[in-house]
Amino acid sequence: MSILQDFKDSNSQSFRRQIIENGKKDFRSYCNAMNPNFFMPHRQYQDEICYAMQAIFEKKLRNENGQPYTILIINLPPGFGKSYTAVLFATWAFGQSIKNQVITVSYNQTLSTRFAKSVRDAIEDKEIIGSDDYYVVGSFFPDVRIKQGDGATNLWTLEGAYMSYLATSFDGAITGMRGNIGIIDDPIKNAEEAVNERVKEKHWDFYKNTFSSRMLDGAIQVIIQTRWATDDLAGKLLQEFPDRCYVLKMPALVDGKSLCEDLYSTVDLLNKKETLDEHIWLSNYMQEPIDLRGALYGEFKTYYAIDTEKFERVIAYVDTADTGADRLMLVIAGVIDNLAYTMDIYYTDEAMEITEKETARRMNEYNVRECIIESNNGGRGFARNVERILKESFKNKKCMITWFHQSKNKKTRILVNATNVMEQIIMPDDWKKRFKAFYTDIVKYQRKGKNEHDDAPDGLTGLVEFVNGDVKGIRRARVLKRSLFGL
Numbered sequence: 001m002s003i004l005q006d007f008k009d010s011n012s013q014s015f016r017r018q019i020i021e022n023g024k025k026d027f028r029s030y031c032n033a034m035n036p037n038f039f040m041p042h043r044q045y046q047d048e049i050c051y052a053m054q055a056i057f058e059k060k061l062r063n064e065n066g067q068p069y070t071i072l073i074i075n076l077p078p079g080f081g082k083s084y085t086a087v088l089f090a091t092w093a094f095g096q097s098i099k100n101q102v103i104t105v106s107y108n109q110t111l112s113t114r115f116a117k118s119v120r121d122a123i124e125d126k127e128i129i130g131s132d133d134y135y136v137v138g139s140f141f142p143d144v145r146i147k148q149g150d151g152a153t154n155l156w157t158l159e160g161a162y163m164s165y166l167a168t169s170f171d172g173a174i175t176g177m178r179g180n181i182g183i184i185d186d187p188i189k190n191a192e193e194a195v196n197e198r199v200k201e202k203h204w205d206f207y208k209n210t211f212s213s214r215m216l217d218g219a220i221q222v223i224i225q226t227r228w229a230t231d232d233l234a235g236k237l238l239q240e241f242p243d244r245c246y247v248l249k250m251p252a253l254v255d256g257k258s259l260c261e262d263l264y265s266t267v268d269l270l271n272k273k274e275t276l277d278e279h280i281w282l283s284n285y286m287q288e289p290i291d292l293r294g295a296l297y298g299e300f301k302t303y304y305a306i307d308t309e310k311f312e313r314v315i316a317y318v319d320t321a322d323t324g325a326d327r328l329m330l331v332i333a334g335v336i337d338n339l340a341y342t343m344d345i346y347y348t349d350e351a352m353e354i355t356e357k358e359t360a361r362r363m364n365e366y367n368v369r370e371c372i373i374e375s376n377n378g379g380r381g382f383a384r385n386v387e388r389i390l391k392e393s394f395k396n397k398k399c400m401i402t403w404f405h406q407s408k409n410k411k412t413r414i415l416v417n418a419t420n421v422m423e424q425i426i427m428p429d430d431w432k433k434r435f436k437a438f439y440t441d442i443v444k445y446q447r448k449g450k451n452e453h454d455d456a457p458d459g460l461t462g463l464v465e466f467v468n469g470d471v472k473g474i475r476r477a478r479v480l481k482r483s484l485f486g487l
Contacts, residue, residue: 020139023140073223109169123144252286295446311334320382352382356386368399374403
């Protein structure tokens with residue numbers, strides 16, 4: 001009997017050693033052992049999350065240029081354990097090297113403390129004597145121990161290291177420490193914040209000027225976020241740094257079935273879909289930003305390169321700023337078969353003495369031959385000055401500039417021409433990054449309700465009207481101009 005027991009004990013210890021060895025090298029195996037009641041082999045979405053976290057840590061996730069991604073964006077429904085997985089990832093990373101330095105950012109100080117406590121508790125948890133199937137961080141990484149006397153919950157150091165962990169919030173600061181692993185956990189709380197420009201700007205400002213400044217060279221970042229809005233933190237990162245961001249987007253329903261049946265059954269999710277407001281369902285469970293659902297425009301067609309010799313004409317449409325809050329909008333395009341290949345967009349709120357010169361410079365650079373400018377609110381004087389600058393500074397007399405009074409309702413024009421804009425205007429493939437402010441205002445423009453800015457869609461509407469010869473009064477204005485100025 002004792003020989004049999006010794007054999008069982010030996011097998012049990014051998015099995016345990018194998019699990020520990022696997023967990024040291026493989027983050028998914030580590031998670032399975034740390035909490036087998038949550039991390040289960042049949043929950044395949046966990047494979048993807050764990051693989052992505054380990055791969056970005058090991059610099060194995062690479063973009064099409066062969067460069068490693070440095071930002072992992074995880075969009076996952078509530079209840080799927082994304083924050084808990086991030087806690088375990090921090091402990092596993094310390095196991096790879098106690099020299100790693102982790103900074104975590106949460107929505108507020110309460111949540112940041114909770115996140116920090118979870119990481120610290122996991123490290124301080126002790127093995128249960130006689131329990132072969134119970135694993136703690138020390139089971140895998142016995143050298144990962146918090147330095148004695150380092151009692152702070154939100155800032156502490158591992159033995160043998162210097163400043164290992166800091167937890168803060170978007171209302172807090174990051175002082176006295178730099179990190180090579182940064183984790184930001186769900187910065188937006190609800191739908192109200194998703195449409196609050198001040199809150200989103202605050203997040204972006206914190207990221208740029210506080211969080212990023214404390215990241216060491218070669219640091220990785222994990223951004224865990226429900227996709228509330230196109231210009232939330234995840235959206236801004238994708239817009240600003242597309243080559244650095246790897247996105248793991250996992251909607252709750254895939255082809256009508258639950259992503260994980262034992263976390264949320266398909267029936268339960270379908271009930272939620274029927275019960276919740278559509279925008280809450282889409283953002284929380286399907287990772288579709290609120291503002292995309294009601295957006296007027298979809299995904300624009302793009303081009304990589306174009307033979308400018310094939311252009312039938314090169315045109316420009318200008319809408320000057322109506323008020324101090326508006327922007328000047330200049331769009332230059334080459335036309336082939338009623339398709340407008342956008343070459344340049346000048347979208348700015350700078351003063352008119354600056355925009356007149358810059359508009360003329362761009363029109364000369366792209367060899368614009370026809371330009372129309374709305375004469376409402378000072379547009380006529382702007383047009384005359386641009387024309388003068390073209391002639392005096394660039395010796396350019398080939399561009400026909402015409403101003404006209406726009407009498408049609410702006411909102412109606414934008415809505416009526418939306419289909420034509422999508423079908424006839426083709427953007428350069430880098431337009432989202434090249435024309436950032438313009439892109440933001442285009443994707444945020446809503447079919448219904450009040451829009452903060454309409455200069456961008458108004459400019460595209462004017463361009464497509466120009467292409468289609470649907471600008472009221474333009475011919476009469478040209479005839480009048482020729483008669484007055486002998487042109």
